[in-house]
Amino acid sequence: MIVAVAGGKGGVGKSAVSLNLAAALDAVVVDADLGMADLPAGRGPDLHDVLAGRADPIEAVREDEPVKILPCGRTLAGARAGDPTRIVETLRAVADAYDRVVVDCPAGMAADAGLPLFAAGRCLLVTTPDRIAVPDAVRTRALARVLDAGVERVVLNRAEDTTPIDAVRRTLGAPVVPIPEDDRLRRAQNAGEPIETVAPRSVPAKRFRTLAEAIG
Amino acid sequence: MPPLLRSTGLSYSCEGIVRGFKYHTAASRTMVELEWRTASRGTVSFVAATLDNRRSQTGVDAHEVHADVRIDGELWPPCVDGHPAPEWDDDALQVTVPVGSTRGIGAAGRGTFGSPPIEIVHVEPAEGGRSTPDSVDVLRALGDPTPPREAIPIPRGESTTVPATEDRPGNGEDTHGDGSGWDVHSQERSAGDPSKQLTPGESENTDRERSTGELSRIAARDGKRNRSRAPAPVERWLGAVEQRLDRATRAERAADREHLARVRKRSEELLDSLNSSIEPTEPAMQR
Numbered sequence: 001m002i003v004a005v006a007g008g009k010g011g012v013g014k015s016a017v018s019l020n021l022a023a024a025l026d027a028v029v030v031d032a033d034l035g036m037a038d039l040p041a042g043r044g045p046d047l048h049d050v051l052a053g054r055a056d057p058i059e060a061v062r063e064d065e066p067v068k069i070l071p072c073g074r075t076l077a078g079a080r081a082g083d084p085t086r087i088v089e090t091l092r093a094v095a096d097a098y099d100r101v102v103v104d105c106p107a108g109m110a111a112d113a114g115l116p117l118f119a120a121g122r123c124l125l126v127t128t129p130d131r132i133a134v135p136d137a138v139r140t141r142a143l144a145r146v147l148d149a150g151v152e153r154v155v156l157n158r159a160e161d162t163t164p165i166d167a168v169r170r171t172l173g174a175p176v177v178p179i180p181e182d183d184r185l186r187r188a189q190n191a192g193e194p195i196e197t198v199a200p201r202s203v204p205a206k207r208f209r210t211l212a213e214a215i216g
Numbered sequence: 217m218p219p220l221l222r223s224t225g226l227s228y229s230c231e232g233i234v235r236g237f238k239y240h241t242a243a244s245r246t247m248v249e250l251e252w253r254t255a256s257r258g259t260v261s262f263v264a265a266t267l268d269n270r271r272s273q274t275g276v277d278a279h280e281v282h283a284d285v286r287i288d289g290e291l292w293p294p295c296v297d298g299h300p301a302p303e304w305d306d307d308a309l310q311v312t313v314p315v316g317s318t319r320g321i322g323a324a325g326r327g328t329f330g331s332p333p334i335e336i337v338h339v340e341p342a343e344g345g346r347s348t349p350d351s352v353d354v355l356r357a358l359g360d361p362t363p364p365r366e367a368i369p370i371p372r373g374e375s376t377t378v379p380a381t382e383d384r385p386g387n388g389e390d391t392h393g394d395g396s397g398w399d400v401h402s403q404e405r406s407a408g409d410p411s412k413q414l415t416p417g418e419s420e421n422t423d424r425e426r427s428t429g430e431l432s433r434i435a436a437r438d439g440k441r442n443r444s445r446a447p448a449p450v451e452r453w454l455g456a457v458e459q460r461l462d463r464a465t466r467a468e469r470a471a472d473r474e475h476l477a478r479v480r481k482r483s484e485e486l487l488d489s490l491n492s493s494i495e496p497t498e499p500a501m502q503r
Contacts, residue, residue: 035363076363084361085351111354112361118354121266121320145294147354148320150264 002091002101003027003215004120004149007127008136010107013157013179014126015039016189018104020204021124023067023194024212027100030070032087032116034079037072039104040065040192048073050090051082057093066193070094084112088119100216107136109143117149122215125172126155129163137172152215153177177211179204247271248281248313248339254329261287263333264322269313278314278342284335285309289327312342314350 003025005018015031015038022029031039031047042062045055047070061070070090073079095101103116117123123144127137141151151174156165159178169176179185180203188198195205252265267281285291285307293304303311304323313319321334 034361077368080363080365080368082362085355088351106361108361109358110361111358114354114358115351118351121318143358150320150322 001027001099001122001216002095002103002116002120003152004103004105004116004123004144005126005155006105006113006117006123006140006144007125007133008107008109008113008138008140009127009133010036012126012128012133013155014107015104016185017124017126017155017157017179017208018102019067019189019192020185020194020196020208021211021215022069022100022102023196024208025100025102025216026068027102028061028068028070028094028098029102029104030091030094030116031072032091032103032112033072033106034082034084034112035076036106037074039069039071041071041074046071046073046078047087047090048075048078048082051084051086052078053083053086057090058097061094061098066197068098084115087112087115091116091119109139113140114143114147117144117147120149122152123149124153124155124211124215125151125174126157127168127172128158129156129160129168134168134171141172153211155179155211157181175214177207177214179207248279248336250283250332250334250336252333254333256328259326260324261327261329262322262324263329264320265334267311267313267319267321267336270316270318272315276315276341278312279339280310280312280342281319281336282308282310282338282340283321284337285323285325286330286333286335287325287327288330289325291323291325291327293323 003021005014005021007014015033018029018031019039021027029039031037034047034051037047042065044062045060047060049055050057050060050070057070061068091101091103103120105116106112125137125141125144127133137154144151151172154168154172154174154176156163156168156176156178158181159165160180163178165176165178182195182199182202182204184199184202185195185204188195191198194208195202196208199205249268249271250265251268252263254261254263256262263285267283269279269281272279287307291307293300293309295301303309303321309321311319311321
């Protein structure tokens, strides 16, 4: 199972959703943001090396992190050296080995965002309740539709009590999982850990468990 | 496999998998698996299915799968621009699934789906080989995301920052292949002693300019502004620059306003002066 976490706009919390969903699913999270990697990197071969043919995808998966991860390099030179189309076979190889894969997609509508959607059979749309992020998510939904990646859920980050969740659901055409703003979520993300390990009783932790049940 | 009932956000759902659908020819074997899931809300039902063509060994690139949807009411196939998707013809669909890949399908309807809700009736080699896009087609259609050559910093020689290869296992060769060795992440680790990051003769400003250019290009890409990976000193420097720019902008606006006010005042004075010089002459002209 490959689940792509996409959204169109940057800064809406795709990486946090990817990390926490992967933790809840016991999946491998793949940081596919080739130019602006956001998840922990550590040491060893990364996705840039895999796409450049210098490392095996399975070899690049790190199991000693809080969440199993195939990290991405930080250099533009590394991003340029690889063949972006190899992401498809990479994701499939990791899925064959680990069964469950969550892909943190880059922002935008270029091929680096489309190829993980192409490889994944399903996706999540991540957005925030604002007038820029939601239209970007609509465009990403159209892209996912063309690429046959069914939209399983919409994750609405920074949701508040007054957020018109039903309107977001109608606009994006999928059930919405609201994740409220929570400082512990940000702190856990900065430490490369899921909120489940930091605050398992928090609302975001519960929502991510619900999301994993729906996806898994 | 019997349907598996389980609770979801919808009123109920069930799922299942049909394995072992086989299509034999003299020299090859096709096996397309159908995995499906249904759900309902009120009087509306939904079906989502995956056609899995990863087990076929037929020597062709793709198969065309003909399937029927079983529902005891009205079926609503997916629409593109307000019209049913081209693969659909009433309750029948014909989709091409490349060998070695999967294809998702789904629909909604008013009524109850059968079990299985989708039935594969026929599989055949796709005419003209693969008709669905592959990863290269996606790349071609959406645009190559590879950073342009101009975005890659100029190699700085051996005494540059901690090389990117430090993260790599092995002998420290430049596994990135271009010898640049420029790495934001590495800079962060070595930021404590800026002097060690500079090639002899290279000014700190040059380094900053490169860093700023690099980060600006990153920030500009897709409108995504995320500087969380910049080294702390660079972050502070960028913040200070932004403040200066902001102050400068505000100062410029204030100066502009002041200048405009002066121009306006001078214009009014000239106009008054002109009017006062005209007024005494008018009676004379009338005479």
